[in-house]
Amino acid sequence: xxxxxxxxxxxxxxxxxxxxxxxxxxxxxxxxxxxxxxxxxxxxxxxxxxxxxxxxxxxxxxxxxxxxxxxxxxxxxxxxxxxxxxxxxxxxxxxxxxxxxxxxxxxxxxxxxxxxxxxxxxxxxxxxxxxxxxxxxxxxxxxxxxxxxxxxxxxxxxxxxxxxxxxxxxxxxxxxxxxxxxxxxxxxxxxxxxxxxxxxxxxxxxxxxxxxxxxxxxxxxxxxxxxxxxxxxxxxxxxxxxxxxxxxxxxxxxxxxxxxxxxxxxxxxxxxxxxxxxxxxxxxxxxxxxxxxxxxxxxxxxxxx
Amino acid sequence: xxxxxxxxxxxxxxxxxxxxxxxxxxxxxxxxxxxxxxxxxxxxxxxxxxxxxxxxxxxxxxxxxxxxxxxxxxxxxxxxxxxxxxxxxxxxxxxxxxxxxxxxxxxxxxxxxxxxxxxxxxxxxxxxxxxxxxxxxxxxxxxxxxxxxxxxxxxxxxxxxxxxxxxxxxxxxxxxxxxxxxxxxxxxxxxxxxxxxxxxxxxxxxxxxxxxxxxxxxxxxxxxxxxxxxxxxxxxxxxxxxxxxxxxxxxxxxxxxxxxx
Numbered sequence: 055x056x057x058x059x060x061x062x063x064x065x066x067x068x069x070x071x072x073x074x075x076x077x078x079x080x081x082x083x084x085x086x087x088x089x090x091x092x093x094x095x096x097x098x099x100x101x102x103x104x105x106x107x108x109x110x111x112x113x114x115x116x117x118x119x120x121x122x123x124x125x126x127x128x129x130x131x132x133x134x135x136x137x138x139x140x141x142x143x144x145x146x147x148x149x150x151x152x153x154x155x156x157x158x159x160x161x162x163x164x165x166x167x168x169x170x171x172x173x174x175x176x177x178x179x180x181x182x183x184x185x186x187x188x189x190x191x192x193x194x195x196x197x198x199x200x201x202x203x204x205x206x207x208x209x210x211x212x213x214x215x216x217x218x219x220x221x222x223x224x225x226x227x228x229x230x231x232x233x234x235x236x237x238x239x240x241x242x243x244x245x246x247x248x249x250x251x252x253x254x255x256x257x258x259x260x261x262x263x264x265x266x267x268x269x270x271x272x273x274x275x276x277x278x279x280x281x282x283x284x285x286x287x288x289x290x291x292x293x294x295x296x297x298x299x300x301x302x303x304x305x306x307x308x309x310x311x312x313x314x315x316x317x318x319x320x321x322x323x324x325x326x327x328x329x330x331x332x333x334x335x336x337x338x339x340x341x342x343x344x345x346x347x348x349x350x351x352x353x354x355x356x357x358x359x
Numbered sequence: 360x361x362x363x364x365x366x367x368x369x370x371x372x373x374x375x376x377x378x379x380x381x382x383x384x385x386x387x388x389x390x391x392x393x394x395x396x397x398x399x400x401x402x403x404x405x406x407x408x409x410x411x412x413x414x415x416x417x418x419x420x421x422x423x424x425x426x427x428x429x430x431x432x433x434x435x436x437x438x439x440x441x442x443x444x445x446x447x448x449x450x451x452x453x454x455x456x457x458x459x460x461x462x463x464x465x466x467x468x469x470x471x472x473x474x475x476x477x478x479x480x481x482x483x484x485x486x487x488x489x490x491x492x493x494x495x496x497x498x499x500x501x502x503x504x505x506x507x508x509x510x511x512x513x514x515x516x517x518x519x520x521x522x523x524x525x526x527x528x529x530x531x532x533x534x535x536x537x538x539x540x541x542x543x544x545x546x547x548x549x550x551x552x553x554x555x556x557x558x559x560x561x562x563x564x565x566x567x568x569x570x571x572x573x574x575x576x577x578x579x580x581x582x583x584x585x586x587x588x589x590x591x592x593x594x595x596x597x598x599x600x601x602x603x604x605x606x607x608x609x610x611x612x613x614x615x616x617x618x619x620x
Contacts, residue, residue, distance in 0.1 A: 057401055058399055058400065058404070058545070061584055063548050063549075114602065116599055116603060117601075117602035117603070120603050120605075121606040122606075125613065128614065169445065285595060285602070289587065289598055291591075295594070297583060297594070300601075300602065301605075304605050308605055308609035312609060344444075345443040348444065351510060352435060352510075353433045353508055353511040354434045355433060356433050356449050
């Protein structure tokens with residue numbers, strides 16, 4: 055059955071967005087990512103204009119991440135304090151990022167540098183995560199060297215002022231750490247036009263040393279607020295949110311997020327990490343292909359940021 | 360809600376049998392666009408439009424359906440550093456319609472001279488000549504990007520060019536009638552579309568007739584799309600509110616039904 059989308063001005067088979075929502079919601083509940091990397095291009099493939107695909111996806115993520123945050127919160131896996139500090143940093147980072155885009159686009163080829171940096175970062179983070187989690191799963195002794203390296207980072211982190219205890223995560227950090235990290239991810243997210251979950255999750259694990267299950271819940275909590283802001287700005291300034299499409303997507307994604315959260319609880323932290331590392335690497339490869347293969351259409355609708 | 364939808368569907372069904380002939384430009388050539396008022400409701404998945412009429416015996420017929428010319432800004436992709444494809448800037452297209460469909464009884468080049476095709480902007484090369492594209496360095500570049508533009512538009516089914524789709528019949532009394540039934544793509548935006556019919560003889564347009572196709576959103580579809588434009592803040596809050604409650608709602612349902620392990 056087809057349904058007409060009043061803002062996207064196109065018609066879509068309702069099974070497609072519901073199915074897509076289910077799949078992406080599952081990833082979201084499992085790994086604490088928004089899933090925009092997957093959803094937006096798939097929607098564009100279904101004939102949704104790119105600007106509307108991106109904006110509507112953030113509306114849908116509001117629902118999926120509410121559902122996911124709720125599921126993780128019920129079992130005590132959301133660190134609200136940490137989430138709020140990261141959000142605070144992310145908000146400032148987003149503003150800086152938007153300014154950054156203006157500056158960079160004035161410089162010309164900057165888009166190229168940003169994309170390369172992003173692909174490299176994703177590739178390095180994915181590979182590191184994969185190797186590290188396989189090693190620590192096989193033999194806990196072999197990552198002693200890694201532990202030493204991390205102690206150096208943690209001594210530095212310990213030397214910072216404003217130390218505070220994050221009860222839920224069981225870690226103590228300076229409030230500056232989540233603020234600065236949130237800000238960095240916010241800048242990148244604004245420039246790249248992605249949510250940043252893929253960078254945030256590894257950062258929470260390797261630098262903030264939070265337990266994997268709390269990371270997923272906290273990341274979803276943070277994504278929820280970011281996407282509320284984006285949804286509002288997009289619908290207010292660009293009129294690009296297709297509410298009908300968002301409802302179809304969230305029918306699947308809210309359920310997917312619950313299933314993902316339940317499934318994630320049955321996995322060990324290490325297993326989650328390996329799966330996430332694999333997905334990060336798949337995304338890296340996807341972006342590399344996107345950048346190097348000749349596109350079928352050399353023209354696309356302009357708009358967005 | 361259901362009532363409203365079925366009402367909207369009824370309107371849609373009625374418009375299928377609703378036919379209207381519009382003023383014709385000549386005594387001989389006539390054109391009637393059947394189903395010329397297309398309404399878009401939630402169940403809209405494109406429609407069909409038929410154009411029929413009478414043309415002098417021995418003439419060929421060309422039908423051009425367009426919406427008003429306007430300007431379009433698109434992103435162009437290019438290779439950077441010899442290996443990576445990225446958006447490398449924008450192009451502005453002026454004097455091109457968003458919708459452009461040309462049907463003819465035979466190949467355009469065989470029935471109409473180049474000057475005439477250019478005069479009436481019939482065919483892609485002629486539309487290219489008519490269009491203004493900025494910024495471009497030379498004619499060669501203009502041709503390249505215009506071709507890409509056509510590919511982009513054809514991909515979303517709003518540009519089409521086909522010959523042989525119009526059928527002509529000689530009536531016993533010596534009159535010639537033509538008829539075409541064509542799919543109307545759901546990608547075509549709401550608006551007023553102009554149907555121009557040209558009777559062609561000796562490579563020249565000898566007569567012209569016109570009618571219109573009107574595409575309009577109705578009911579909830581119309582209400583939502585106008586709210587998104589005219590009441591954007593409320594629309595944004597509503598979208599967020601529904602998403603939040605849907606997320607919580609599903610969370611509660613799962614808490615009640617499942618969650619045991």
